[in-house]
Amino acid sequence: MEPNISFISSLIGDPTRSRMLTALMGGKALTATELALEAQVTAQTASSHLAKLVDGQLLIVRKQGRHKYFQLHRQDIAQLIEQLLNVTSSRNHPKTVTGPADPRLRNARVCYDHLAGKFSVALYDALTLNGHIADKGCETIITNQGRSFFSTLGVDFEAFSRNKRPLCKSCLDWSERRNHLAGSLGHWILEDLLAKKWATRDLDSRAISFTKRGKISFTKMYDIEDLPKTETSR
Amino acid sequence: MEPNISFISSLIGDPTRSRMLTALMGGKALTATELALEAQVTAQTASSHLAKLVDGQLLIVRKQGRHKYFQLHRQDIAQLIEQLLNVTSSRNHPKTVTGPADPRLRNARVCYDHLAGKFSVALYDALTLNGHIADKGCETIITNQGRSFFSTLGVDFEAFSRNKRPLCKSCLDWSERRNHLAGSLGHWILEDLLAKKWATRDLDSRAISFTKRGKISFTKMYDIEDLPKTETSR
DNA sequence: TCATTGCTTCGATGCGCACCGAACTATAGA
DNA sequence: TCTATAGTTCGGTGCGCATCGAAGCAATGA
Incomplete structure (x- = not known):
């Protein structure tokens, strides 16, 4: 039998639950009340939704004292959500696309466990330009030069290779519609x-908010030329 | 504003609609009545579902005489469905996983526009073994050797490079849980x-049904060693 | 021990929507 | 023209489920 797609999709398909899931794309574990606030429902409603998400294995939960911390279940769930974000954002009506996006989110944000947004795209471009990574169209690989570059920065490639997770991977940015670095x-x-x-x-x-000094150091470290201006206005 | 995931997800989240969508993963355009049969609902019900899917830009429709042919809207929708299939199948209860799968589907089937199933995984392994493609863990690339190999088979890489679509790409097989070749x-x-x-x-x-001769030729052409037995029993 | 806070369970309400029967339009072929 | 087939529209039915109020547990801290 083919697996039943509709079950998972209908879990994500509820607006309240999808708000919780996108909130968890930040990578941080959140408590039930935080998620209730985020999704704009009462604690009771949130509780029932969260139970369903855990039951459907989209989330894992960790109990700590009287708090319950929720997280996305695994990497593949985060990828699924990301893909949904991509498909959705490219399909949005032109009107709503240019809507009032939070400028801070556009600049830099967390995409589950890596950087996304304008800064991240600029980083990706710089790494490509300097030959540290190579965008082969269908894939992104790290070059030998990039390998030694990151080694001097303190990356332990040995440890990574023991991990089954891809070392570097491109991830389409839903706000910029350009690649950024995942993995x-x-x-x-x-x-x-x-x-x-x-x-x-x-x-x-x-x-993600960069400090002034951090922005400069970041730019220097990765040799980024055209880092966009930070829009600090809320 | 973050794009609203829930809309698309809820479209996929209905069992009837998801049955239609998986049916369309075959890559072939299907008529409204065919899809109604596939989803086991009346024509009226199917009609309303299909209208929603077209409206939500998951499907495109082509009118031909008195028939209406439906297809997945774009590659990214097919990818989304595939990812859902993957996540779902790895999450299934052990009981249902070993359920009575159609053996023909396990052997070889179409995954939107490329081959999937046991045969496809065997092909992937053979190509890797012979150095035509290289599975880098995080990505799959075609080697120079593979490039010349496929050129002699008649592949026009020039034409492909004009295309924006990735040349080769690994795609996780939901029945085998192994990579096979997409792109x-x-x-x-x-x-x-x-x-x-x-x-x-x-x-x-x-x-996909292989002929006896076809199976032999296929095995020879790609130098596949351990092609699984075809289970012809229904 | 009691009060506070975090989360869950229960019960009731009401909306949304999948579904089908029946009637309608549209195309093709004879 | 008439008939058969493909697909749609409309109206009515009924189930499923998201929602919240109220009450109940559970853990912390004083």
């Missing part, structure tokens, strides 16, 4: 950014 | 098979 290398870059305090993760959203 | 090269292989009359497309399903 474990994309993950490393984001973690590195945050560890270096060049940028901070917003508490209330998927947005 | 325009995967498409070419399927078309070539059918053109050579080594295999025929079933009229009523996504299944």
Whole structure:
């Protein structure tokens, strides 16, 4: 028998649940109340939705004291949501597309566990331009030069290769409709950014805010030429 | 604003509509009545569903005489469905997974526009083994050797490169849970098979039936060692 | 121990929508 | 012209489910 697509799709198909799922695309685990707020429903309603999402294995839950932390179940779920975002955004009516997007989200945001948005696309372009990665159209690979470049930055490729996750992977950006870097290398870059305090993760959203100094350092480190201006206005 | 995932998902989320969509994964355009049969609903019900799918831009429709032919809208929709199939099948209860699958579908079937199933996985393995393609874990690329190999078979890489579609791409097989070849090269292989009359497309399903001679030629052409036995029993 | 906060269960309400019967339009062929 | 087939529109039915109020557990902290 062919697997039954409709079950998972109908889980995502409810507006409230899909709001929860996109909120969780930030990669951070969120509590039930946070998700209720995000989805704009009462705690009771949220509870029943979350139970369904866990039951359908879209989310995993971890209990910590009197809190319950929810996360996307696995990488492939995040990929599915991302693909849905892509398909949807390219299909939107022209009117709504240009709608009032949060400028911070456009600049830099988290896409599950790696960077997305204008900054991320600029990074991808710079890495390509400098020959660190190669965009083969159908795939993105890391070059030998890129391998040594990232090694000096402290990337442990040995550890990555033990991991079954793809090292580098292109991921279509739904706001920019251009490629950006995903995979474990994309993950490393984001973690590195945050560890270096060049940028901070917003508490209330998927947005990533660069500090002034961080922006400069980031630009220098990856040799990015045309980093777009940060629109700091809310 | 983030695009609204739930709209598309809820379209796919209805069991009847999802049956129609999976039926269309065969790549062939189907008429409204065929889809009604496939989804096991009356013509009226099918009509309303199909209108919604077209309206939601999941399908395109072509009118021909008194027939209406429906097809998946674009490649990305097919990819989305495929990803859903993957996620769903890996999540199925062990009981239902081993359920009575149509053996013909397991052997060889169409995945939108390329080959899938056991045969396809065997092909992928053989191509890898012979160094025609290289599975880099995170991506699949065609080697120089593979390029010349396929050139002698009549592949016009020039024409492909003008196309924006990826040349070769791995696609996870939901029945085998292994990679098989997608992309325009995967498409070419399927078309070539059918053109050579080594295999025929079933009229009523996504299944692909190899002729005895075709199976031998296919095995020889791509140097496949361990092609699984064809289970001809229905 | 009691109060507070986080989350769940139960029950009731009401909307949305999948479904079909019946009647209608449109195309093809004779 | 008439007949058969393909597809649509309309109206009515009924189920499913998202929603919330109220009450109930559970864990923390004082």
